[in-house]
Amino acid sequence: MRNLLLLSGIAFASLTISADKVVLVAPGAQNIYKGNAETVIVFPEGFYFNKPQANIPDEYMKKAFACDVLKIEELTDGKDYGFPKPSSSSPYSYINNGAFWWYTNNAWRFTPAKGITIKNITVRSQRFATGGTKVPSNFVHRITPKPEDSKITYNNDQLDKADEIYINVDNINTNQPFVLQSYGQNRCIYFEIEYDGTIEQPLVPLCSAMIPFVSADEEISFDSTPGADIYYTLDGEMPTVNSTKYTTPFKLDKFTVVRAIAVKDGVESFPSYDEFFVVDSDTQMGLFDFHNTESLVTSDDKLISLDNFETIPSKTTPPTLPDYKYDLKTTELADNGVHLSFPQTTEEAAPYIARPWSWHYVTTYKPIGARTKIVAPEGTVLTNIIVVGTNMDSMNIADDEPQAGEWGLNPYNHDYGMWTYNATKPSNTLTLKGGADIGQIYAFYKKTGTGIKTIGDEKSNDTEEYYNLQGIKVAEPTNGIYILRQGGNTKKIMVRK
Numbered sequence: 354m355r356n357l358l359l360l361s362g363i364a365f366a367s368l369t370i371s372a373d374k375v376v377l378v379a380p381g382a383q384n385i386y387k388g389n390a391e392t393v394i395v396f397p398e399g400f401y402f403n404k405p406q407a408n409i410p411d412e413y414m415k416k417a418f419a420c421d422v423l424k425i426e427e428l429t430d431g432k433d434y435g436f437p438k439p440s441s442s443s444p445y446s447y448i449n450n451g452a453f454w455w456y457t458n459n460a461w462r463f464t465p466a467k468g469i470t471i472k473n474i475t476v477r478s479q480r481f482a483t484g485g486t487k488v489p490s491n492f493v494h495r496i497t498p499k500p501e502d503s504k505i506t507y508n509n510d511q512l513d514k515a516d517e518i519y520i521n522v523d524n525i526n527t528n529q530p531f532v533l534q535s536y537g538q539n540r541c542i543y544f545e546i547e548y549d550g551t552i553e554q555p556l557v558p559l560c561s562a563m564i565p566f567v568s569a570d571e572e573i574s575f576d577s578t579p580g581a582d583i584y585y586t587l588d589g590e591m592p593t594v595n596s597t598k599y600t601t602p603f604k605l606d607k608f609t610v611v612r613a614i615a616v617k618d619g620v621e622s623f624p625s626y627d628e629f630f631v632v633d634s635d636t637q638m639g640l641f642d643f644h645n646t647e648s649l650v651t652s653d654d655k656l657i658s659l660d661n662f663e664t665i666p667s668k669t670t671p672p673t674l675p676d677y678k679y680d681l682k683t684t685e686l687a688d689n690g691v692h693l694s695f696p697q698t699t700e701e702a703a704p705y706i707a708r709p710w711s712w713h714y715v716t717t718y719k720p721i722g723a724r725t726k727i728v729a730p731e732g733t734v735l736t737n738i739i740v741v742g743t744n745m746d747s748m749n750i751a752d753d754e755p756q757a758g759e760w761g762l763n764p765y766n767h768d769y770g771m772w773t774y775n776a777t778k779p780s781n782t783l784t785l786k787g788g789a790d791i792g793q794i795y796a797f798y799k800k801t802g803t804g805i806k807t808i809g810d811e812k813s814n815d816t817e818e819y820y821n822l823q824g825i826k827v828a829e830p831t832n833g834i835y836i837l838r839q840g841g842n843t844k845k846i847m848v849r850k
Contacts, residue, residue: 375422378543381451381644381715386543398792399741399768401447402427414589414765419623421556428460449743449768451644451715453541460534468553470528475545476520555581555615555622570634572602577615585613605631630771632737636797639691643718644792652685677708690730691796718791725785729798734779738772739795745770748787757783
């Protein structure tokens with residue numbers, strides 16, 4: 354039986370290493386993996402390893418992705434790891450629009466956990482090149498420091514950019530750090546990592562909250578290997594044994610970067626990483642996940658599915674993979690009482706959901722200058738909005754709502770747009786403008802004390818519904834963090850079995 358292990362930022366639930374594979378899956382693509390790995394880990398949407406951001410200091414925060422088997426970090430030392438011509442631009446990689454975006458000349462260091470030997474890696478990817486050509490010689494992933502120790506193979510030689518490539522890095526057989534380097538723009542679906550051994554270090558600390566938000570009255574707690582001491586920081590600095598020692602749960606009152614390590618018998622775990630945007634207490638949430646169209650419901654209770662998409666013929670010569678679109682001009686979406694509508698400004702700015710040409714398993718909302726109107730139930734007030742996507746710099750509050758509240762970007766990760774209401778001018782309506790490509794919209798609201806009965810007044814014995822962090826309904830949740838809905842009320846829970 355496969356266990357689905359979901360992320361809170363980069364913190365993980367405890368697990369017992371009994372299998373010989375771990376799979377790191379792009380968000381929204383966990384159903385694509387058909388292998389036999391015991392542990393499937395879903396990357397968080399909006400996570401970046403080392404992404405230069407606009408309007409922030411040069412010394413931006415760098416992240417590492419760590420699970421109990423290994424740690425992945427991006428190298429920015431400028432060294433040549435196998436390719437003769439270094440990139441003219443700064444390499445970077447991130448997870449957004451449903452895929453791993455692994456850019457030219459970008460090198461990742463893989464560090465096995467103590468007691469673990471990495472044997473093989475399979476990367477399922479899509480290529481950035483003209484369709485129908487053979488695999489270019491520079492489209493490889495090399496392994497260092499001894500490239501000759503690894504064999505790089507593809508599933509075939511004749512590829513279209515819509516087809517999947519299985520890149521195999523075989524016979525690694527190492528318990529030491531090693532490097533994989535990309536050349537070309539790669540859209541990766543998952544990494545399947547085979548390993549031997551038994552964990553000889555504490556498990557990566559699990560933080561009880563859920564990215565990208567935490568309620569103001571919610572207590573943050575950590576969990577790891579029994580008997581391990583946990584140390585954490587709240588300023589983004591890497592924790593050490595000299596950092597604050599975790600003893601009791603605590604609360605956050607502002608946007609915070611939380612990092613933690615576990616220490617037992619002198620051995621440290623890999624560090625966890627979480628970013629939390631604090632939302633008002635006693636709020637309910639509507640979640641619109643455009644990556645998973647089957648989770649989107651219209652205001653008249655109709656599901657949006659891939660059947661709704663129309664094929665748009667390519668306008669390029671030679672032809673490339675056609676776009677797939679679902680027109681939103683006359684559509685209204687609903688979730689947990691919140692409604693999204695899309696006021697059309699001009700025909701050129703008509704909003705739509707699209708399947709990207711290089712990533713045809715997930716979808717993205719493209720307002721391309723159009724407006725997005727967010728309406729909470731009557732008798733409530735919108736308090737917080739979180740938008741996850743790319744090109745967030747182009748989004749803002751619509752011109753006719755200059756006092757609706759404050760819009761800004763996550764100070765460390767500009768793939769998160771965040772809005773907080775103006776308490777002196779409360780409203781249950783907000784209109785955003787901009788040309789971002791959006792993966793998710795989280796809308797939080799609460800009662801004003803007047804108005805009609807809302808869905809939050811439903812009886813507590815209503816049916817419980819569980820959703821993963823990508824908004825997909827889960828019938829039988831396993832270990833991980835989930836959204837629990839009951840009678841319209843929404844809360845975050847951690848499941849351990």
